[in-house]
Amino acid sequence: MSSDNSSSQPGHLYLVGVGPGDPELMTYKAVRILTKARVWAVPTAKENGLSSAQQIAGQMVPDNDRTILSLCFPMKKVFLGQETDDQLLQAWRKSADEVIKHLDRGEDVAFPTLGDATLYSTAFYLLAMIQEQRPQVPVTVVPGITAMAACAASQASPLALGDDVLAVVPAAFEDDRLRGILTNLDAVVLMKVHRRIDALIDLLEELRLTDCAVLTERSGMPGERVYTDIREARGRKLHYFSTMVIRKKKVQVSNGTIEIAA
Numbered sequence: 703m704s705s706d707n708s709s710s711q712p713g714h715l716y717l718v719g720v721g722p723g724d725p726e727l728m729t730y731k732a733v734r735i736l737t738k739a740r741v742w743a744v745p746t747a748k749e750n751g752l753s754s755a756q757q758i759a760g761q762m763v764p765d766n767d768r769t770i771l772s773l774c775f776p777m778k779k780v781f782l783g784q785e786t787d788d789q790l791l792q793a794w795r796k797s798a799d800e801v802i803k804h805l806d807r808g809e810d811v812a813f814p815t816l817g818d819a820t821l822y823s824t825a826f827y828l829l830a831m832i833q834e835q836r837p838q839v840p841v842t843v844v845p846g847i848t849a850m851a852a853c854a855a856s857q858a859s860p861l862a863l864g865d866d867v868l869a870v871v872p873a874a875f876e877d878d879r880l881r882g883i884l885t886n887l888d889a890v891v892l893m894k895v896h897r898r899i900d901a902l903i904d905l906l907e908e909l910r911l912t913d914c915a916v917l918t919e920r921s922g923m924p925g926e927r928v929y930t931d932i933r934e935a936r937g938r939k940l941h942y943f944s945t946m947v948i949r950k951k952k953v954q955v956s957n958g959t960i961e962i963a964a
């Protein structure tokens with residue numbers, strides 16, 4: 703753990719959503735902040751692995767002339783309220799220490815993260831670890847376009863309309879609540895579906911929802927694939943970047959009024 707040798711003016715920490723893949727979906731603000739920050743802390747899933755967030759950001763902002771801190775966050779499940787995996791805690795702490803070194807020198811650090819920082823992003827575990835040691839560090843969160851927004855947009859479909867209730871579910875967890883959510887809510891986004899696709903298709907078939915679902919793999923990235931018939935995804939080894947959007951109601955105009963077609 704680093705000691706508190708912070709300068710009177712610590713650097714500013716920016717958590718920057720860079721959108722789900724298509725670099726044109728980065729906001730002006732994300733581009734401006736990433737251009738200004740001389741230090742980027744980039745998340746990777748493996749030691750010395752590539753960072754998807756950096757790859758997206760790098761298409762809009764040259765990254766070869768700045769300091770890149772490659773921070774490895776192992777892909778492990780986090781159960782909030784339960785004891786955190788030791789390997790994860792160590793990785794978060796190590797990453798926080800790396801970032802703090804630069805903040806203490808008064809350098810601004812930007813953390814580009816896939817989609818939006820506020821939705822299932824490691825950014826907030828890192829932030830908590832940094833704030834534990836440096837509560838005075840100024841922080842700005844730059845919102846980004848979420849993967850679910852891009853997936854719905856590619857189908858020219860809303861995520862929610864009118865009195866719809868929308869749920870967002872991390873489907874990697876075997877969660878008894880999923881059946882109830884799918885039964886009771888109007889629209890559901892399933893994230894992290896890649897390892898559970900067959901079980902999810904079974905459940906959707908049983909609930910007669912298969913035809914309401916669209917699965918998007920690698921939205922806005924090379925190799926993007928959209929399954930409008932999700933049965934075709936059965937048995938496939940999907941990429942981690944796969945999201946399913948389920949909408950029960952379709953909107954149509956009939957005799958000049960908006961109607962819901964079930």
Ligand SMILES: C[S@@+](CC[C@H](N)C(=O)[O-])C[C@H]1O[C@@H](n2cnc3c(N)ncnc32)[C@H](O)[C@@H]1O
Pocket residue numbers: 722723815816817818819820821822823824847848849850853892893894895918919920921922923942943944945946
């Ligand atoms: C750790 S979460 C990150 C979510 C991200 N912060 C957001 O705002 O969308 C990872 C999950 O996001 C979804 N995801 C991220 N990028 C995606 C993409 N390009 N295409 C489809 N799904 C994506 C997948 O469900 C993936 O398992």
